[in-house]
Each structure stands twice: as structure tokens, then as C-alpha cells.
Amino acid sequence: MKILVSNDDGIGSVGINILVEELKKVGDVVVIAPATEQSAAGHSITMKNPLRVKEHFVDNKFFGYAINGTPADCIKIGIKNILEYNPDLVVSGINNGSNAAINVIYSGTVSAAREAAIMGVPSIAISVDSHTPEHYEYAAKIAGKLAKFVCEKKLRRGTLLNVNVPDLSEEEIQGLAITKQGESKWDDYYEERIDPYGEKYYWLTGKMEYQDKEKDRDVIALKNGYVSITPVHFDFTDYEMLKTMQSWNLGLLK
Amino acid sequence: MKILVSNDDGIGSVGINILVEELKKVGDVVVIAPATEQSAAGHSITMKNPLRVKEHFVDNKFFGYAINGTPADCIKIGIKNILEYNPDLVVSGINNGSNAAINVIYSGTVSAAREAAIMGVPSIAISVDSHTPEHYEYAAKIAGKLAKFVCEKKLRRGTLLNVNVPDLSEEEIQGLAITKQGESKWDDYYEERIDPYGEKYYWLTGKMEYQDKEKDRDVIALKNGYVSITPVHFDFTDYEMLKTMQSWNLGLLK
Numbered sequence: 031m032k033i034l035v036s037n038d039d040g041i042g043s044v045g046i047n048i049l050v051e052e053l054k055k056v057g058d059v060v061v062i063a064p065a066t067e068q069s070a071a072g073h074s075i076t077m078k079n080p081l082r083v084k085e086h087f088v089d090n091k092f093f094g095y096a097i098n099g100t101p102a103d104c105i106k107i108g109i110k111n112i113l114e115y116n117p118d119l120v121v122s123g124i125n126n127g128s129n130a131a132i133n134v135i136y137s138g139t140v141s142a143a144r145e146a147a148i149m150g151v152p153s154i155a156i157s158v159d160s161h162t163p164e165h166y167e168y169a170a171k172i173a174g175k176l177a178k179f180v181c182e183k184k185l186r187r188g189t190l191l192n193v194n195v196p197d198l199s200e201e202e203i204q205g206l207a208i209t210k211q212g213e214s215k216w217d218d219y220y221e222e223r224i225d226p227y228g229e230k231y232y233w234l235t236g237k238m239e240y241q242d243k244e245k246d247r248d249v250i251a252l253k254n255g256y257v258s259i260t261p262v263h264f265d266f267t268d269y270e271m272l273k274t275m276q277s278w279n280l281g282l283l284k
Numbered sequence: 285m286k287i288l289v290s291n292d293d294g295i296g297s298v299g300i301n302i303l304v305e306e307l308k309k310v311g312d313v314v315v316i317a318p319a320t321e322q323s324a325a326g327h328s329i330t331m332k333n334p335l336r337v338k339e340h341f342v343d344n345k346f347f348g349y350a351i352n353g354t355p356a357d358c359i360k361i362g363i364k365n366i367l368e369y370n371p372d373l374v375v376s377g378i379n380n381g382s383n384a385a386i387n388v389i390y391s392g393t394v395s396a397a398r399e400a401a402i403m404g405v406p407s408i409a410i411s412v413d414s415h416t417p418e419h420y421e422y423a424a425k426i427a428g429k430l431a432k433f434v435c436e437k438k439l440r441r442g443t444l445l446n447v448n449v450p451d452l453s454e455e456e457i458q459g460l461a462i463t464k465q466g467e468s469k470w471d472d473y474y475e476e477r478i479d480p481y482g483e484k485y486y487w488l489t490g491k492m493e494y495q496d497k498e499k500d501r502d503v504i505a506l507k508n509g510y511v512s513i514t515p516v517h518f519d520f521t522d523y524e525m526l527k528t529m530q531s532w533n534l535g536l537l538k
Contacts, residue, residue, distance in 0.1 A: 073326035073389050080485035081474070107486060111474045132402060135327050135518055148386060148469060183532060189525045206534040211521045215402060220335070220365045231334035232361060261525035264389055267465045268517035271443045275515060278437060280460040
């Protein structure tokens with residue numbers, strides 16, 4: 031099994047190192063990841079700037095390719111120009127901090143997996159629910175097991191698995207849950223400051239507001255100590271609204 | 285009707301100017317848009333850099349607020365810190381180039397509308413299918429009519445309308461079509477070049493591959509001369525795959 035690994039925290043982050051160690055047990059791993067942190071990069075791609083590919087070494091050993099771009103760029107240029115073949119699987123992570131509910135939309139980790147899905151490659155995004163994780167190893171273990179599982183079970187074309195793991199020891203984990211993307215979102219707040227030149231600037235900050243209640247929502251499963259696994263697709267059509275709209279009299283618009 | 289207007293081509297682009305002129309006929313317009321071009325910004329937001337808000341003038345008259353960030357940033361900081369109230373509608377565009385099929389995922393224009401939808405504000409993304417449009421005015425007219433229509437008909441919470449307009453005169457337009465997001469995608473290609481220092485770099489390029497066939501797909505409707513209107517939601521859950529996964533024996537993963 032050929033596995034392409036990427037992330038959004040950057041090629042030098044702890045999470046990707048631990049993930050690579052684990053995935054080497056189940057397949058041949060190639061790392062193609064952003065040179066610098068790309069948190070909240072969403073599904074942005076680089077069009078108006080040139081990309082560069084640099085070999086990245088750890089302890090004098092080749093670790094992978096660092097790209098001066100976004101997670102989605104890494105998958106695109108990785109598959110098109112570095113690998114020149116479709117890998118069997120893309121795994122993105124292990125992200126520092128959960129990518130559940132509304133954060134799925136802003137997530138660079140998820141976008142690397144989504145780019146793979148667009149290119150027809152099954153993929154997994156994996157995140158651990160802490161900004162100072164103590165249990166990366168358990169998340170890595172789940173990634174390894176899911177990698178094998180996905181290759182057996184097959185995902186439908188265009189689907190990725192968005193996996194969020196509580197920052198708990200294996201004994202404390204309550205189980206695994208198949209979930210839906212929640213609707214909980216950040217209560218955003220822009221902190222106003224004055225720079226040394228007397229000009230105003232703003233920092234985005236805020237805290238997650240738990241609006242979901244159902245147990246089968248990603249954020250709630252996670253909060254309850256479950257590993258949350260959500261299938262995500264790149265078809266963003268709102269089929270419920272589509273039905274309603276088919277009864278609209280668009281003649282009014284002409 | 286209070287309308288917040290944004291885009292991804294930047295506050296100084298032609299499309300947003302023409303859109304604003306038209307929308308002033310149906311409501312009070314406030315412009316909060318990126319200071320510079322943000323094409324393919326996806327749904328990225330700025331977290332690790334401060335944002336700045338600058339008043340932007342056209343012919344010595346105040347036109348709107350320019351933000352050194354992404355389209356989604358503009359909506360967030362616009363609603364939270366500039367307006368300090370929820371507008372009745374957000375309109376994003378008029379984008380130079382279509383945002384249909386797979387481009388919906390990379391689009392900054394759509395992400396401004398999606399950010400509004402997340403914040404509970406009905407929204408419209410509008411694009412014209414040419415990189416050198418000759419018929420912005422017709423697209424603006426459609427935006428104006430849809431603005432009124434959406435306020436009457438109501439969208440469900442979390443839905444935006446992604447509107448793509450052929451670059452044709454009103455007489456040549458075949459009609460309006462309610463559509464689904466297509467699956468046609470770019471056949472990406474990275475052009476390899478050597479910089480003056482002897483180092484390799486890559487430019488993303490490619491061309492759209494029409495993989496869709498059904499008339500009710502956005503790209504096909506557009507190609508056939510119809511104004512395409514696709515409802516898009518921020519819930520990315522793959523409900524079809526979810527059903528399949530509920531029969532998976534996750535015990536294997538423990």
C-alpha cells in the first residue's frame with residue numbers, strides 16, 4: 031500500500047512525525063507537506079505564485095518534500111509532479127486541535143484529504159482534540175488501523191473520512207462513533223489593538239460554542255470520549271433546499 | 285434591506301463596482317471586501333496575522349472598507365466589528381470567471397457567501413463565465429432580482445445561492461436553471477521553470493475537463509446558455525456514505 035502523508039501544521043510538526051512512524055508499519059509512506067504552518071488555510075490553492083519543492087531532512091535522513099504552499103497544493107503537486115501516480119491512500123495529520131463541526135470548513139488538514147478525494151484517492155484526515163496533545167500515539171494507532179480498514183472496505187469516490195480523536199489514553203477512550211458534521215461554531219471576536227505607529231489592528235479570537243446536542247454529531251461524540259469518524263464529500267449541493275427551489279417560479283426573475 | 289457586499293477579486297475590481305451600483309436600487313449597501321485579489325482563497329481565514337480595516341475611496345467618495353485578508357475574513361470582521369449587526373443579505377461578486385463544479389471548492393467568492401450562511405445571514409455568490417466579461421450588467425441585474433427574491437422566499441438556515449451567469453447579452457440568455465454542483469474538474473498541470481538563480485519552480489495551470497453530462501449540473505446549464513443557480517450548504521457530511529458506514533463493524537478497529 032502506497033500512502034501519501036500531508037498535514038497543515040507543517041512538515042516539521044510533531045503530529046506528522048508520529049503519524050509517519052505508525053503508517054510505515056502498514057505501507058510505503060511518502061511525505062509531501064507544507065513547509066510552514068497552514069492552519070485555517072481552508073481549501074485554498076496557490077495560483078498566482080510559483081510553488082517550490084524542497085527535500086526535507088531529519089537527522090540527516092530524507093523525510094519528505096516540503097512545499098511553500100497550502101495542504102491542497104501539496105496533494106495536487108505531490109500526485110501530479112512528485113509521485114506521478116495515484117497513491118492508494120492519503121492521510122492528513124495528525125492535526126494539533128480538533129477539526130469538527132464548523133472547523134471542518136476552515137481546516138487545512140481536511141482540505142488535503144478533500145483534494146485527494148477530488149483526485150479519486152481515498153483519504154483520511156486525522157486530528158487530536160487538544161492544542162497540547164499528550165496522546166498523539168493513540169491517534170496514530172487509529173490512523174494505522176483505519177488505513178487498512180479503508181483499503182478493505184472502500185469509500186465511495188469523492189468521500190474522505192474526517193477523524194477526530196479525544197486527547198485521552200487508550201483506556202479512557204469510550205469507543206468509536208460514526209458521526210455527522212456538527213453545527214457548533216466559534217463565537218468569533220476580534221481583539222482591537224494599536225500598533226507602535228498609532229494604527230489599529232485586529233486579532234481573531236473566540237471560543238467554541240456547543241450548539242449541537244445529538245450524540246451522533248462529531249463535536250458531541252468527541253466531548254463524550256469517542257473517536258469521531260465523519261464521512262465528508264466535496265459535493266456541497268444543498269439537496270434539501272434544491273427540492274424546495276424546484277417549486278419556485280423563476281419566471282419572476284426574467 | 286441592508287446588503288453587505290464582498291468579493292474575492294478585491295475592492296478595486298470592476299465586478300464589485302457594477303454589482304454595488306445595481307444593488308443600491310434594492311437596498312442600503314455596505315462594501316467590505318479584500319484589499320487585494322484573493323482568487324482561489326477557498327474558505328481560508330486569517331488567524332496568525334493581524335487584520336487591518338482601511339476606508340477605500342473612489343473619486344474622492346467613500347466606497348467601502350478594504351481588509352488585508354480573505355473573503356471569509358471580510359464577512360467575519362465586517363459583521364462583528366464594522367456593522368455590529370446582521371445584514372439582511374450578503375452578496376459576493378461579481379466574480380470574473382465561473383465558480384461552478386469543482387471550482388466551488390476553491391472559490392473565494394463562494395466562501396464569503398458561505399461565511400455569511402454560517403453566521404445565519406442569507407447570501408448569494410455571483411460569477412460571470414468569462415475572464416474578460418462583456419456582460420457584467422446582466423449578471424448585476426440578476427443579482428438585484430435574486431436579492432429581492434431571496435428576501436421574499438427565504439433560504440433555509442445555512443444555505444447560500446451560488447449563481448453563475450453566462451457572458452451573454454440578455455437576449456442570448458436561454459433562461460434560469462436550478463442546478464446541482466457538477467463534478468467537472470481542472471486537469472491540473474504544473475509547468476516547470478528555472479529561476480535566474482538556477483532553481484526550479486512550478487506554476488499551476490490546466491484546463492477544465494467537462495465530466496458532467498446531465499442538464500441539471502451547474503457547468504452544463506452554464507455551457508447551454510442558462511443562468512445556473514445552485515443551493516450550497518456548509519454541512520459537508522456525506523449522508524450516502526454515512527448509511528453504508530453504519531453497517532461497518534468498527535469492533536475491528538478497537
